Amino acid sequence: MNYLAHLHLAELSGTSLAGALLGEYARGAVEPSLPVRLQTGIVLHRRIDSFTDAHPLHMARVRALPPPFRRFGGIITDMMFDHFLARHWPRFHAQPLEQFVQEIHAELQPDRHWPEAMVQLVMRMEQSGLLLHYREFDGIVTALTRIDRRFQRPTPLPQCRALLEQHYTDFEQAFLGFYPELEKFVLRQARGLAG
Numbered sequence: 001m002n003y004l005a006h007l008h009l010a011e012l013s014g015t016s017l018a019g020a021l022l023g024e025y026a027r028g029a030v031e032p033s034l035p036v037r038l039q040t041g042i043v044l045h046r047r048i049d050s051f052t053d054a055h056p057l058h059m060a061r062v063r064a065l066p067p068p069f070r071r072f073g074g075i076i077t078d079m080m081f082d083h084f085l086a087r088h089w090p091r092f093h094a095q096p097l098e099q100f101v102q103e104i105h106a107e108l109q110p111d112r113h114w115p116e117a118m119v120q121l122v123m124r125m126e127q128s129g130l131l132l133h134y135r136e137f138d139g140i141v142t143a144l145t146r147i148d149r150r151f152q153r154p155t156p157l158p159q160c161r162a163l164l165e166q167h168y169t170d171f172e173q174a175f176l177g178f179y180p181e182l183e184k185f186v187l188r189q190a191r192g193l194a195g
Contacts, residue, residue: 001052001182002082004131006045007104008093012183013190016041017107018114021122023049025115034113040193044186051185052078057178061171068156069163075147076160077171079140084175086135092179101131140164 001009003021010020019041026042034042052058053074061080062073069076089097105126110119125131133139141161148157164171 001048002078002134003125004082004134005078005085005179005182006048007131008085008100009048009183009186010041010044011100011104013044013186015044015190015193017104018111020045021108021118022114024121025118038113040190043193044189047189048182048186051182052081052178055178055181057174061167061174064167064170065163069160072155072157075157076144076164077174079144079147080164080171081175081179082134083137083140084172085179086131087172088176089135092183097132097135101129104131137164137168 006020006023007017010017016022016037019038021041022038023042023045030039030042032039058077058081061077062070065073065076085092086097089100093100095103105122108122110122130139130143133142141164144160145158148155
């Protein structure tokens with residue numbers, strides 16, 4: 001899953017928003033000197049990613065993509081699932097998406113535990129309105145083009161518009177079947193981590 005889902009699931013489970021994002025940057029063993037809430041957020045982030053990657057609905061969407069897109073199918077599917085979370089937001093949250101995003105940005109205040117890349121990410125997310133742009137198909141296409149820039153060699157991500165249009169309904173149906181299961185999984189995991 002991508003940023004919007006990780007933040008939504010952190011809020012749903014009452015775990016750390018910062019920890020949910022820090023999971024994008026933490027590598028290897030979780031640093032024991034971190035505050036417990038951040039450690040929990042990192043662990044939960046990793047478990048969410050593992051559950052997602054192994055879920056049959058997610059895997060089927062990745063496998064349905066033709067080469068050369070299939071190699072980047074995890075990224076594409078995660079982004080499309082965030083798109084459909086934003087599109088179907090009222091099914092999953094009582095607050096309007098705009099209000100949720102505003103509260104997220106108010107709460108995400110950098111501290112000494114954040115790597116500089118995460119500080120920059122949160123600043124860019126707020127300045128660009130990234131999470132709100134996920135509602136729009138063009139916002140996802142733009143985000144995938146930006147992700148391409150992180151790779152040393154060019155990827156097919158900037159050319160995926162037609163492919164996403166072709167598979168749009170399939171992604172949507174997969175997301176709607178998958179996400180409620182992910183929510184239940186996260187709540188179970190959060191209870192276990194708290195215990």
